[in-house]
Amino acid sequence: MASSYNQLVTEIQSSLFAFIFSLIGDPEAANDILQETNLVLWEKESDYDPSRPFHPWAYKISYLQVLAYRKRVRSDRLLFDDDLVDRVAGGFEVDNHVSDRRDALAKCLKRLESRATRLVQLRYHQELSLTAIAEQCEMSLSSVKVALFRARKVLADCIERKLIGEEGPA
Amino acid sequence: MNDNQRIEYEFQELVTLCLEGQLSAEKKARFRELMIGNAEFPALYRRQAVVHGMLLWNRGMGARRCLNGIDPIAVAELLAEAEREARRQVEREAAERARLIERAEAEKRRLEEELEQSRRRRPQPIEIPVSVVYLGAAAMAACLFMVFVHFASREELVTAVAADRATAEEVAPEVVVEPVLAVLSDSVEAELYVDDGDSPPTVVPMKPHAGYRAGAYSLDRGVIELEMRSGVKVLIEGPAAYALVSEDRIRVERGRLVGNVSPDSIGFTIETPYAAIVDLGTEFGVEVSMDETVGVTVFDGEVEVVASVSDGAGVLGRRRLEVNESARVNQEGEFLDAVVNDDRFFREVPDPSTLARKQAYERWMEHCKQLAEDDDVLAHYTFDNQEPNDSLLLERANDGQSLHGNIKGATWESGRWSFKQSLRFEGVATANGANNYVHFRIPGKHDALTIAAWVQIDELLGDYVSLFMCADYEGAGDFHWQLRKNGQFHLGFLQDGGLEAQVAWESSKRVEPHQLRTWMHIALVIQESGEVDCYMDGMSVDMVADPDSQQGLTPGLLRLEDVCLGSWLNSTRFPGVTFHDLRGKVDEVLMVGRAMNQQEIVRLVEKGKP
Structure with a gap:
């Protein structure tokens, strides 16, 4: 039980991070909240019923940690008000196929067109700033922002198609 | 570009800025406005944030910090922070309570002063207006109610304290908690x-x-x-x-x-x-x-x-x-x-069985220290902390350099535990010249004696295999402790009169074939009374005196002044008898100037068992 629980907690890390990040918009804070979530997950290990799906339970715990974080932080430092947080979180589909999603992302990255691939590499692999990317690619800053948005949209669409089987197994 | 396209373009820019944490206050407000104004935008943003989060994670943003999905330092810090926060909360509560009580008392004092002033203004017998009494009582009640309400609900308290965080922090003393x-x-x-x-x-x-x-x-x-x-x-x-x-x-x-x-x-x-x-x-x-x-x-x-x-x-x-x-x-x-x-040294956390072996070794080490405190211990050779080229077998109990053994031919190998040493003896028939032995010179003559050793015997060759052998074997007090080809222990001892006055014992129990090439504890005990016993892994092997020999030993003759482990240097003195050097390994030799009892021998076995 302990090892399978450990595996579940470990596997869901990237998805929880993405979920928390979407509600907070700050990677450092998202990491902190993820750690708090992990702490609660470990404390509540004995409460977990293995016959029930783990992911919704873990997401709920992380959502409560997000709310707790929001209470602690000054409101002007928060990205969204309560209403918007509910809207973003409310539409979130609990991801029961974390490893499939990861695999899909890896495959979809390979299918990006060359300019988008370059932008993604510069931003997420070389960790360049938007300004540095604009200089390197000889693009306006505004174009970089939009191009990155579109690259991520292509990836999101591709991942979802793969997960529902439209493009074959991920 | 129409208005909708312009808004979409603007939204796309803002999303990227948002994900990069670069939204100014003004742009944050605009971003919120767009998110609320367009029903599709929250979902669009969510998908962007999820992909962004996954890419950050893949890059190592999270994974780099986590061990099995958990950053141990961060988790520990969270625990510490939670504790700090709990202490601060208690301090805030106390400070808040004190502040409100003080406020209530100040209010009470103010009302009392007002009443007093009112009395002074009216020299007539004072009738306190009912309204003032009611006012005072109401104010006190209100203050106490405030205190009560303030702490009635923890949730409300937290909210209230958070709202007045600055005041609380001002009055709450800093709680110093050591960092993790x-x-x-x-x-x-x-x-x-x-x-x-x-x-x-x-x-x-x-x-x-x-x-x-x-x-x-x-x-x-x-x-x-x-x-x-x-x-x-x-x-x-x-x-x-x-x-x-x-x-x-x-x-x-x-x-x-x-x-x-x-x-x-x-x-x-x-x-x-x-x-x-x-x-x-x-x-x-x-x-x-x-x-x-x-x-x-x-x-x-x-x-x-x-x-x-x-x-x-x-x-x-x-x-x-x-x-x-x-x-x-x-x-x-x-x-x-x-x-x-x-x-x-363990360079990684060992498995339990490896740890158990190491703990056995540590127990043996502790026992070695106890033996060093025993005044009867003449010499103790632990075969530990020796270098591969050492030609001296170091004596550990008495710090006397003269007690170190001289190694001839035998080579260092791993011992009962892989991290300690033993000496390998490549025994040959000593007629070809003794080439593997350790020579000891332990001064003194003794009424009783114990010699114990951990040995691993590979083969039993020749008529006699040498264990501990006095080099000359011709004067009173010389002895030979050997193994026969059939596995029997043999002890020969010379009384006054030399070889003509030899006493000999042989064991009724033997070293069996399955005991070869395994670590075995052997001990020879010579009592003051002249009785002899020999032990194999703590069990007596029943030494029986040779009926042709003179019975008993003359006290005070036992000596270790010229003794070899593993070989007899004068083996050619007995033509027709093959004396063979020891073939195997030795990992500890203990020499004690008294007869140890069986309980002590068993303790040696238990403490030294690998």
Whole structure:
């Protein structure tokens, strides 16, 4: 039980991070909240019923940690008000196929067109700033922002198609 | 571009800025406005954020910080922060309560003063207006109600306190909580205690990722691996007493420790009573022994050993150690030549069986120290901490160089435990010249004697296989302790009169074939009364006197002044009898000037069993 629980907690890390990040918009804070979530997950290990799906339970715990974080932080430092947080979180589909999603992302990255691939590499692999990317690619800053948005949209669409089987197994 | 397209373009830019954490207050407001104004935007944003989060995670944003999905330092810090926050909360509550009570009392005083002034303005007998009384009572009630309401609901309290956080923090004293310096990353069969020296040690539960603050700890048994906040990994083997001083400093009073220091954490220091070991980017072991020395060995990289005793004498010497180098510092801060055996250190948390073997070895070491306190011990050869080229078998109980054995031909190998040594004897028929033996010169004559050894016999060859043999075997007191080809133990002893007055015993029990090539404890005990016994793994083998020999021994003749282990140097004196050198290994020899009883022999077996 302990090892399978450990595996579940470990596997869901990237998805929880993405979920928390979407509600907070700050990677450092998202990491902190993820750690708090992990702490609660470990404390509540004995409460977990293995016959029930783990992911919704873990997401709920992380959502409560997000709310707790929001209470602690000054409101002007928060990205969204309560209403918007509910809207973003409310539409979130609990991801029961974390490893499939990861695999899909890896495959979809390979299918990006060359300019988008370059932008993604510069931003997420070389960790360049938007300004540095604009200089390197000889693009306006505004174009970089939009191009990155579109690259991520292509990836999101591709991942979802793969997960529902439209493009074959991920 | 129409309006909708312009808004979409704007939204796309804002999303990227948002994900990069670069939204100004103005743009944040606009972003919110767009998110609320368009029903599709929250979902669009969510999908963007999820992909962004996954890409960040893949890059290592999260994974780099996590161990099995959990960053142990962060988790420990969270625990510490939660504790700090709880203490602050208590302090805030107390301060808030005091503030409100003070306010209520001030209000009461104000009303009393008003009443007093009212009395002074009216010289007539005073009739306190009902309205004022009611006002005073109402104000008091209101204040007390405020206090009550303020603390009636914890949730409300938290809200109220948060709203008035500045005031609360102003009045709440700063609660100082020591930061977490290290977290537990692994352990095996560990018993750890917090030991502040004033109160009884407190057990520390072995929870994964438990955090430890500055302070003294006692690891009674087992092995723990700590990950310091600085990133240094430290493996501590019990029994050990140590203190976490800071994220890059540990003080070790006793025990064995291995530090694995990344290049980012150069300067990590282990303090000990007699030396400080400053890491220069490496993996190294430190051992603070019960013999009042500090051993340092370097597995990788480089360290500096700074000898300095704690009596304020300052730095007494420095030595840089590189890979495969070691040093030992004594309590005077002097560097000794003694080696530090790398194999003694666990460089990773062992499995329980490996730990059990090591613990058996430690028990044996402790027993060796006890034996060294025994005045009857004539010599104790532990075969430990010997170098591959050593030609002396070091005597450990009496510190007498004259007692060291001289090694001829026998070579060093691993012993009962892989991290200690034994001597291999490649025995041949001694007619071809003795070539594998250890020669001892232990002065004195004794009324009784015990010789014990751990041996591994490969083969029984010739008529007699030599164990302990007096070199001459012609004068009174000389003896030969041997094994017969059939596995019987044989003892020959010369009384006054030399070979003509020989007494001999042979065992009724034998070394059986299945006992060959395994570690076996053998012991010979000669009583003051002249009785002889011999033990194999603590069991008597029933020595029976040769009926042709003279019975009994003459007291006071026993001597070890010229004795060889593994060979007889004068074997050609008995033509027609083949004396064979020992073929096998020996790993400990104990010589005691009294007859040990069976209980003591069994203890030797139990304490030395691998």
